[in-house]
Amino acid sequence: MSTDLRLTxxxxxxxxxxxxxxxxxxxGGTTIPGDVALALDRGVLRKLSPALPGGIVLVxxxxxxxxxxxxxxxxxxxxxxxxxxxSSGANLVFGLVAAAxxxxxxxxxxxxxxxxxxxxxxxxxxxVIETRPRLVVVLNLLRDQLDRSGELETTAxxxxxxxxxxxxxxxxxxxxxxxLVAGQCRGLPNLVPIGVDAGEFLLxxxxxxxxxxxxxxxxxxxxxxxxxxxxxxxxxxxACDFGRVQPAFALTxxxxxxxxxxxxxxSDGAHIDAAVGGVYNAYNVLAAYATLRTMGISQxxxxxxxxxxxxxxxxxxxxxxxxxxxxxxxxxxxxxxDEVLRTADELGAATTYLIAVNDRVADGRDVSWLWDVxxxxxxxxxxxxxxxxxxxxxxDLALRLKYAGVPQxxxxxxxxxxxxxxxxxxxxxxxxxxxxxPTYTAMLDLRAVAERAGAVAAFWQDPGRA
Amino acid sequence: xxxxxxxxxxHLYPEAMNIYGDIGNVRAMQRRAQWRGIDAEVVPIExxxxxxxxxxxLFMGGGQDRDQSRIFRDFTEYKREDxxxxxxxxxxxxxxxxxxxxxxxxxxxxxGNELEGLGLLDLRSSAGxxxxxGNVVVEADPSLGLRPTxxxxxxxxxxxxxxxxxxxxxxxxxVGGGNNGDDGGEGVLAGRLIGTYLHGSLLPKNPALTDxxxxxxxxxxxxxxxxxxxxxxxxxxxxxAHRRAVELAMAERGRAPVPRRR
Numbered sequence: 001m002s003t004d005l006r007l008t009x010x011x012x013x014x015x016x017x018x019x020x021x022x023x024x025x026x027x028g029g030t031t032i033p034g035d036v037a038l039a040l041d042r043g044v045l046r047k048l049s050p051a052l053p054g055g056i057v058l059v060x061x062x063x064x065x066x067x068x069x070x071x072x073x074x075x076x077x078x079x080x081x082x083x084x085x086x087s088s089g090a091n092l093v094f095g096l097v098a099a100a101x102x103x104x105x106x107x108x109x110x111x112x113x114x115x116x117x118x119x120x121x122x123x124x125x126x127x128v129i130e131t132r133p134r135l136v137v138v139l140n141l142l143r144d145q146l147d148r149s150g151e152l153e154t155t156a157x158x159x160x161x162x163x164x165x166x167x168x169x170x171x172x173x174x175x176x177x178x179x180l181v182a183g184q185c186r187g188l189p190n191l192v193p194i195g196v197d198a199g200e201f202l203l204x205x206x207x208x209x210x211x212x213x214x215x216x217x218x219x220x221x222x223x224x225x226x227x228x229x230x231x232x233x234x235x236x237x238x239a240c241d242f243g244r245v246q247p248a249f250a251l252t253x254x255x256x257x258x259x260x261x262x263x264x265x266x267s268d269g270a271h272i273d274a275a276v277g278g279v280y281n282a283y284n285v286l287a288a289y290a291t292l293r294t295m296g297i298s299q300x301x302x303x304x305x306x307x308x309x310x311x312x313x314x315x316x317x318x319x320x321x322x323x324x325x326x327x328x329x330x331x332x333x334x335x336x337x338d339e340v341l342r343t344a345d346e347l348g349a350a351t352t353y354l355i356a357v358n359d360r361v362a363d364g365r366d367v368s369w370l371w372d373v374x375x376x377x378x379x380x381x382x383x384x385x386x387x388x389x390x391x392x393x394x395x396d397l398a399l400r401l402k403y404a405g406v407p408q409x410x411x412x413x414x415x416x417x418x419x420x421x422x423x424x425x426x427x428x429x430x431x432x433x434x435x436x437x438p439t440y441t442a443m444l445d446l447r448a449v450a451e452r453a454g455a456v457a458a459f460w461q462d463p464g465r466a
Numbered sequence: 467x468x469x470x471x472x473x474x475x476x477h478l479y480p481e482a483m484n485i486y487g488d489i490g491n492v493r494a495m496q497r498r499a500q501w502r503g504i505d506a507e508v509v510p511i512e513x514x515x516x517x518x519x520x521x522x523x524l525f526m527g528g529g530q531d532r533d534q535s536r537i538f539r540d541f542t543e544y545k546r547e548d549x550x551x552x553x554x555x556x557x558x559x560x561x562x563x564x565x566x567x568x569x570x571x572x573x574x575x576x577x578g579n580e581l582e583g584l585g586l587l588d589l590r591s592s593a594g595x596x597x598x599x600g601n602v603v604v605e606a607d608p609s610l611g612l613r614p615t616x617x618x619x620x621x622x623x624x625x626x627x628x629x630x631x632x633x634x635x636x637x638x639x640x641v642g643g644g645n646n647g648d649d650g651g652e653g654v655l656a657g658r659l660i661g662t663y664l665h666g667s668l669l670p671k672n673p674a675l676t677d678x679x680x681x682x683x684x685x686x687x688x689x690x691x692x693x694x695x696x697x698x699x700x701x702x703x704x705x706x707a708h709r710r711a712v713e714l715a716m717a718e719r720g721r722a723p724v725p726r727r728r
Contacts, residue, residue: 143485208484208489211485214482214536359714365601365620366486366599366620366622366666367620368486368490368620368665368666369486369487370490371488372484372489393710395706395707395710395711396671396707396710398703398706399671399704399707402703402704403490403493403494403497403670413706
């Protein structure tokens with residue numbers, strides 16, 4: 001095999017950039033090497049992908065990409081495969097290239113057998129063209145920060161366009177409980193529908209943050225007979241024949257013994273224990289399981305691999321700070337916030353919450369969505385939690401809590417992340433956990449404080465990274 | 467004094483037109499009425515025939531494009547008459563974004579389709595080539611008598627709205643694009659009718675504007691011409707958020723619209 005000089009140069013330069021960036025501690029060097037490598041050879045990904053014998057898996061959707069990617073990659077690794085993944089959330093094309101560069105040898109050949117990448121919804125199209133994946137996972141399409149993603153329907157349409165550019169052989173594992181996802185997956189040749197048939201943890205109706213109330217085919221109202229979370233459940237159109245199709249892999253039973261554990265039954269007879277908690281994670285575990293099975297992994301290997309996964313990087317990660325256990329529950333949008341609040345309130349025992357909302361680009365500049373979140377839950381909670389609000393938009397959050405009916409004496413505003421963590425640690429019952437609910441960059445800010453205090457490793461040193 | 471009926475806040479299309487946290491506007495009005503001991507109820511008004519005549523305040527937010535065209539049709543078919551009559555009788559209206567555009571003659575979308583509006587106000591809107599996105603500060607029209615005189619919010623709109631010669635804007639833009647990025651105006655103020663591109667939600671961080679709408683609604687309920695006087699509330703939390711929003715917006719002074727994604 002002859003050496004591709006351009007590719008070799010691109011990979012070498014990318015690797016050098018990664019080393020320099022780590023040295024300078026510039027965000028762990030997770031995407032800069034991608035920029036550098038792409039500048040030298042725009043075909044980096046296209047050349048790397050055919051060299052992976054196990055092919056490439058892409059995971060997209062609004063919520064749950066990082067956890068699902070981690071579950072799939074971790075299980076494959078435990079099955080003895082070397083896996084290339086972008087596990088620190090660098091999910092634009094540059095991030096994929098950076099991960100590929102880090103994995104490649106100096107001739108540009110990947111050391112891994114299989115790649116599992118999480119991909120931003122709006123970058124799926126380009127990722128599909130560049131990587132020619134063997135399988136795409138579509139988790140959900142929930143209301144995101146609208147100023148970043150444009151309106152939800154535009155995003156849905158772009159995912160649908162991307163799926164139609166897949167090679168004929170590619171498979172699509174799709175959560176058909178979400179009518180927006182199901183609408184975009186209609187007629188795909190190799191669809192593996194997944195969904196929840198379990199009778200536990202159903203909501204009484206569509207929550208305020210639900211979006212897909214109209215049929216994606218004919219625009220008539222949808223009728224929901226079951227709601228699991230947000231607008232995910234069992235539905236049918238009131239006018240046309242669009243409805244939820246029977247999943248190939250369905251959860252038939254969901255048990256949540258603790259805030260950080262799930263015990264699940266699948267329609268193929270599998271039993272899965274997972275160290276992630278909350279109903280939203282039941283969907284992520286199901287998506288990972290269905291993907292592994294579709295890739296030919298045995299039931300036993302898939303369930304064993306999933307069981308050993310531990311979440312990280314702000315997603316149900318716990319750490320000890322100022323002598324208090326802090327449980328991070330990352331939340332990026334109304335549906336995500338509703339679900340982590342539901343998880344912390346129903347499955348946890350926190351008497352103190354630290355809720356941190358930033359309005360940087362990665363969080364969404366617009367914080368109007370705070371009004372779509374069911375913060376009223378904190379006013380209803382029997383534990384009467386104390387709430388420290390932090391972040392660049394702490395004052396908006398304090399206002400939201402006032403109008404949610406949370407007594408003001410239970411709310412403290414502290415914009416500084418370090419002081420907010422200190423304050424949260426010393427508030428409420430010291431024997432109980434603090435539930436930390438941050439937006440994405442607020443999580444980075446809080447984690448940086450924890451890192452300086454030695455409570456947590458920097459994310460690019462995360463031992464869980466491939 | 468005779469017993470009064472509850473203040474009625476009509477929330478138009480709460481399911482379809484709610485994408486920018488607009489529910490916060492309704493909550494702000496209801497809570498601030500209740501905190502003063504004024505009974506206030508929210509009346510959801512969906513597609514089809516609806517009880518608009520009994521409402522003192524009408525609120526309508528923005529929606530996703532597909533929903534918006536459906537709503538425009540429903541509005542012109544079933545609601546035009548009732549809303550026009552309610553306005554004539556002094557009901558107050560707050561219309562945000564898509565709802566604001568609907569008050570005018572027409573909205574021309576990006577593909578050139580004309581969506582007929584209510585024609586309640588002499589204004590026209592059309593899709594622009596770029597999008598105004600960011601924090602906004604507006605100096606409210608002095609006739610509203612607001613204290614403070616600033617309004618804060620967040621805009622995210624590709625639409626451009628131009629007011630007819632006889633209309634005045636809700637205020638002058640200090641930071642942001644406002645109606646069209648050209649004339650410095652934001653929103654519209656016509657009697658007890660307010661249209662605006664500001665969400666955020668708008669009302670919680672602008673308690674003076676919320677109270678103005680409540681005063682107008684109470685005047686309608688009681689059949690009075692002059693706005694009702696309202697007792698003051700402790701607005702420390704509201705004003706802290708207001709001041710913070712002004713601060714954040716000032717850092718964006720002079721921002722330009724962003725190109726439209728296709």
